[in-house]
Amino acid sequence: MSLSATDVAKVGVLARLALSPTEVEAMARQLSSIVGFVSQLEELDTTRIEPLAHPLDTRNVFRDDVPQTCLTTNQALQSAPRHDGECFLVPAVLGETGAA
Amino acid sequence: MPADASPFTTVIGLEVHVQLLTRTKLFCGCPTTFGAPANTQVCPVCLGLPGSLPVMNRRAFDLALRAALALDCTIAPFTKWDRKNYFYPDLPKGYQISQYDLPFSSDGSLEVVDPKGAFPPRRVGIIRVHLEEDAGKSMHDEAAGTADSRIDLNRAGTPLVEIVSQPDLRSPQEARAWLNELKLLLVYLGVSDCNMQEGSLRVDANVNLHVPRGDGSTAKTPIVEIKNMNSFRSVERALAYEAARQWEEWQRTGIEMGKAPKQTRGWDDAAGITRGQRHKEESSDYRYFPDPDLVPVTVAAEELAAIRAAMGEPPTRLRAALAEKWGIPAADAAVIVNQGRDVVAYYETVAGLVGEGKPAANWLQQDVLRTLNETGGTITDFPVGPAALADLIGRVGRGEFDTARGREIFAGLLTLGRAALPADVAAAVAALGITAVSDDELTDLVRGLLTANPKIVADVKGGKEQAAAGLIGQARKQNPNVNPGKVREVALTLIRAM
Ligand SMILES: [Zn+2]
Numbered sequence: 343m344s345l346s347a348t349d350v351a352k353v354g355v356l357a358r359l360a361l362s363p364t365e366v367e368a369m370a371r372q373l374s375s376i377v378g379f380v381s382q383l384e385e386l387d388t389t390r391i392e393p394l395a396h397p398l399d400t401r402n403v404f405r406d407d408v409p410q411t412c413l414t415t416n417q418a419l420q421s422a423p424r425h426d427g428e429c430f431l432v433p434a435v436l437g438e439t440g441a442a
Numbered sequence: 443m444p445a446d447a448s449p450f451t452t453v454i455g456l457e458v459h460v461q462l463l464t465r466t467k468l469f470c471g472c473p474t475t476f477g478a479p480a481n482t483q484v485c486p487v488c489l490g491l492p493g494s495l496p497v498m499n500r501r502a503f504d505l506a507l508r509a510a511l512a513l514d515c516t517i518a519p520f521t522k523w524d525r526k527n528y529f530y531p532d533l534p535k536g537y538q539i540s541q542y543d544l545p546f547s548s549d550g551s552l553e554v555v556d557p558k559g560a561f562p563p564r565r566v567g568i569i570r571v572h573l574e575e576d577a578g579k580s581m582h583d584e585a586a587g588t589a590d591s592r593i594d595l596n597r598a599g600t601p602l603v604e605i606v607s608q609p610d611l612r613s614p615q616e617a618r619a620w621l622n623e624l625k626l627l628l629v630y631l632g633v634s635d636c637n638m639q640e641g642s643l644r645v646d647a648n649v650n651l652h653v654p655r656g657d658g659s660t661a662k663t664p665i666v667e668i669k670n671m672n673s674f675r676s677v678e679r680a681l682a683y684e685a686a687r688q689w690e691e692w693q694r695t696g697i698e699m700g701k702a703p704k705q706t707r708g709w710d711d712a713a714g715i716t717r718g719q720r721h722k723e724e725s726s727d728y729r730y731f732p733d734p735d736l737v738p739v740t741v742a743a744e745e746l747a748a749i750r751a752a753m754g755e756p757p758t759r760l761r762a763a764l765a766e767k768w769g770i771p772a773a774d775a776a777v778i779v780n781q782g783r784d785v786v787a788y789y790e791t792v793a794g795l796v797g798e799g800k801p802a803a804n805w806l807q808q809d810v811l812r813t814l815n816e817t818g819g820t821i822t823d824f825p826v827g828p829a830a831l832a833d834l835i836g837r838v839g840r841g842e843f844d845t846a847r848g849r850e851i852f853a854g855l856l857t858l859g860r861a862a863l864p865a866d867v868a869a870a871v872a873a874l875g876i877t878a879v880s881d882d883e884l885t886d887l888v889r890g891l892l893t894a895n896p897k898i899v900a901d902v903k904g905g906k907e908q909a910a911a912g913l914i915g916q917a918r919k920q921n922p923n924v925n926p927g928k929v930r931e932v933a934l935t936l937i938r939a940m
Pocket of ligand 1: 470599
């Protein structure tokens with residue numbers, strides 16, 4: 343199994359990584375070897391195995407709908423690279439939100 | 443334009459996000475109170491800080507189940523949550539916790555019936571209902587010309603159900619009516635307040651056109667997803683605009699679905715147009731995978747039964763029950779139920795006091811609801827209480843006042859109520875200077891009129907009962923408080939006795 347430079351460049355864009363052509367080539371080699379290793383699993387017959395949704399057997403973990411104490415705004419903002427005391431500041435975001 | 447006259451069929455599917463009525467967020471105990479100062483309802487979980495872990499809100503899951511059951515969905519016995527990965531400043535974790543291949547419910551439907559029959563009853567399929575978290579809010583003040591956007595994460599992690607319909611709607615008008623029905627259902631069942639101004643309900647619409655070709659086959663235009671509609675009226679307008687735009691484009695280019703990528707367009711309410719936006723990332727680009735921080739949920743049959751039992755009555759059943767109980771037409775019951783629980787309660791109080799459903803339904807629709815439409819406000823602070831209205835309806839029914847007089851008294855009640863004065867019928871009657879006319883007074887008055895109008899008497903005796911109508915104007919001139927119906931009745935009785 344090998345990943346092309348195009349595959350790697352696309353994954354790079356989705357991960358917001360600026361990769362130089364040399365890095366793309368190195369990543370393609372390394373990722374191909376990882377994917378190749380994992381693809382050994384394909385040799386197993388899994389036709390009668392249920393897909394694993396979660397490695398733990400635990401189910402139905404809930405909490406009650408009871409408000410807890412929040413952080414203060416200062417605490418929330420303190421690790422942000424930039425803020426104005428009320429909000430996090432980021433480079434301009436224009437147009438619609440990415441939420442879907 | 444009637445559907446059969448249109449050269450195309452508009453095909454619409456809706457995607458609705460509804461905020462659940464919980465006190466706290468989906469995966470942490472931060473409150474979901476609307477309008478709190480920025481970044482005061484946040485914690486390590488909803489900020490996506492390293493090492494924090496989400497725990498699912500039981501109430502949110504139950505309300506989501508309630509919504510799915512109300513929409514006749516099949517509930518999956520096993521469900522899990524997945525990470526939908528994308529980068530955006532309002533999404534602190536870098537992924538949204540949502541549901542991908544195993545949503546907790548699917549395959550439902552919701553029917554919408556227009557009380558006036560503006561379109562045929564339409565049953566709209568529901569593809570799926572799933573439970574996910576909301577993102578935060580990013581604000582950019584273009585006028586200020588700053589280079590920064592400000593991020594408020596109070597909303598991040600708020601529980602939402604996403605409801606995806608089949609493309610079963612066939613006109614912008616139907617889409618709006620269906621949304622009203624959906625909102626009514628969710629509000630009646632206490633799932634959400636569906637307040638669009640506060641972002642508790644958001645709608646995206648998918649629309650394209652099916653154009654019949656001469657050979658019996660159908661051409662389909664590329665699907666467009668419309669976003670940024672902030673009211674149901676906007677949804678209707680945006681869809682109408684988009685259908686017209688696609689028809690124009692189709693005639694010009696002839697480009698069919700599949701020949702162009704799916705497009706996202708934003709609705710500009712002020713300009714009344716849709717505008718093209720960036721291309722949507724392909725579903726695979728979100729690199730969904732099961733969230734290892736959340737264990738799956740299984741739903742037992744007993745749990746479902748309990749939720750069903752606690753669900754309350756949906757509007758469809760309430761309409762039928764109201765029509766049956768008070769003997770009113772289905773259309774009347776629909777109008778009343780569509781106004782919400784408080785109007786139903788008001789109506790039932792009035793109808794109960796009057797002891798009859800139909801007059802109460804008429805006054806409610808023609809006078810109370812019309813006034814509310816004109817002046818705004820809600821039934822709970824309506825200046826005329828149910829007792830005063832019932833008293834008025836009773837008196838009109840007994841012939842103490844005719845309907846026109848009744849309307850004047852109703853207006854009088856409104857004036858008193860608005861001035862925060864006691865708004866009862868006696869007070870309104872006194873304020874208007876109306877005095878009830880006793881039977882003796884009325885008989886004397888009519889007797890005088892009969893003496894003065896021998897021709898009318900002769901006509902009535904000759905079989906032309908309608909001639910008695912000529913007395914009414916004269917009677918009102920002498921005493922504006924007389925009831926026209928009674929004048930006629932007394933006149934006929936007296937003439938017959940002559
Ligand atoms: Zn939180």
